[in-house]
Amino acid sequence: MADKIKVAVVGLGFGAEFIPIYQRHPDAECYAICQRTRSHLDEIGDQFKIPKERRFNKFEDLLKIDEIDAIHVLTDIANHAWMSAAALDAGKHAACTVPMGVTVKECLDIARARKKSGKVYMMMETAVYTREFLYVKEMVSSGKLGKIQFLRGSHQQNMSLPGWPDYWYGFPPMHYATHAVSPLLALAKAEAESVVCHGSGRIRDEYVEKYGSPFAIETALVKLRDSDLACEVTRSLFDTIRQYIESFDVYGTKLAFEWEQIAEEGPVLFSGFEDAERVKVPDFGHLLPKEIALFTTGGVYDDEHEHTSFIQGAGHGGSHPHLSHEWIMAIKENRQSSVDASRAANWTMTGICAHESAMKDGERIEIPKT
Numbered sequence: 001m002a003d004k005i006k007v008a009v010v011g012l013g014f015g016a017e018f019i020p021i022y023q024r025h026p027d028a029e030c031y032a033i034c035q036r037t038r039s040h041l042d043e044i045g046d047q048f049k050i051p052k053e054r055r056f057n058k059f060e061d062l063l064k065i066d067e068i069d070a071i072h073v074l075t076d077i078a079n080h081a082w083m084s085a086a087a088l089d090a091g092k093h094a095a096c097t098v099p100m101g102v103t104v105k106e107c108l109d110i111a112r113a114r115k116k117s118g119k120v121y122m123m124m125e126t127a128v129y130t131r132e133f134l135y136v137k138e139m140v141s142s143g144k145l146g147k148i149q150f151l152r153g154s155h156q157q158n159m160s161l162p163g164w165p166d167y168w169y170g171f172p173p174m175h176y177a178t179h180a181v182s183p184l185l186a187l188a189k190a191e192a193e194s195v196v197c198h199g200s201g202r203i204r205d206e207y208v209e210k211y212g213s214p215f216a217i218e219t220a221l222v223k224l225r226d227s228d229l230a231c232e233v234t235r236s237l238f239d240t241i242r243q244y245i246e247s248f249d250v251y252g253t254k255l256a257f258e259w260e261q262i263a264e265e266g267p268v269l270f271s272g273f274e275d276a277e278r279v280k281v282p283d284f285g286h287l288l289p290k291e292i293a294l295f296t297t298g299g300v301y302d303d304e305h306e307h308t309s310f311i312q313g314a315g316h317g318g319s320h321p322h323l324s325h326e327w328i329m330a331i332k333e334n335r336q337s338s339v340d341a342s343r344a345a346n347w348t349m350t351g352i353c354a355h356e357s358a359m360k361d362g363e364r365i366e367i368p369k370t
Helices: 014-024 038-047 077-089 104-117 131-142 178-188 205-211 290-296 308-312 314-318 320-332 341-359
Strands: 005-010 028-034 070-073 093-097 121-124 148-156 192-200 217-224 230-236 245-252 256-258 268-270 276-278
Touching: 005 014, 005 320, 014 028, 014 038, 014 070, 014 290, 014 320, 028 038, 070 077, 070 320, 077 093, 077 104, 093 320, 104 341, 121 320, 121 341, 131 178, 131 245, 131 314, 148 178, 178 217, 178 230, 178 245, 178 341, 192 341, 217 341, 230 341, 290 320, 314 320
Parallel strands: 005 028, 005 070, 070 093, 093 121, 148 230
Antiparallel strands: 148 245, 192 217, 217 230, 245 256, 256 268, 268 276
């Protein structure tokens, strides 16, 4: 393999954010881009000076290019699983934005493809590389937080607003729960074993018809494997009023961390039964190569170039360069990524199985092992 990992970026809406990161990373190169719409492909290609011969309309064409080492999938959710598996089967390293897939079978198939190929897979879960997560992870690792006793995650979002692709409307909340699930399981250093979930409320009929999912909110209790911990996860997408929140809370024997209730008011650190303070979470750009550290606080999106997920997600907590760096270094060092296929499958299937539980009136569902 050449010194620099040659990456193809597939999907240039949200995906455009990653092009300059790979262009500036000392161990990577944005070798090719792929987008179905030719006009948009050329717009982005011109913006980032990608040679015309390395702009592709068909994903399948990328798989035939020997020079491409790795493929980063940032397409519509329905394409995540088959594109990831196809990349691995073609001998390419694969990364994919969340979720890994929308069925248990899709998740298990990718885990098998990863093992068979021997290549590096990474689910690019922003929630485990945000400033807040890295801040709390540091407290857990240092022992400052003490023993973790309980964790809670929430991802509430109003996708009834215009601007989203049509397939989102009516989407089951827990089929895209990794932003709320992943920080909890990562901090607990454990897998989800089983889940009990209940749905609450009802979304409008035209949304229900699309996926057969009636619930406005789904709330789950997750039992962890080989652990004394349980986690709570809440997810909503439609017909529920709440400012966007993508949060986690952690309660330990020495400290507790609670996410801010209102954007920009700051999270709260509890250090005693009566002692609490709002904290300013630092940036963690110093953990990255200097060439890409600036992307923790800024990116390609501005008034002219913007994407709804980036705006509503508060810039994803500066996570994008951390994700890209971890994937590239896992490839360079010939090791599994921090969110390898088995881990990604467990995080993703937790939400999928939670929705199954809600549809079965709270029946406990075992989460398959990979």
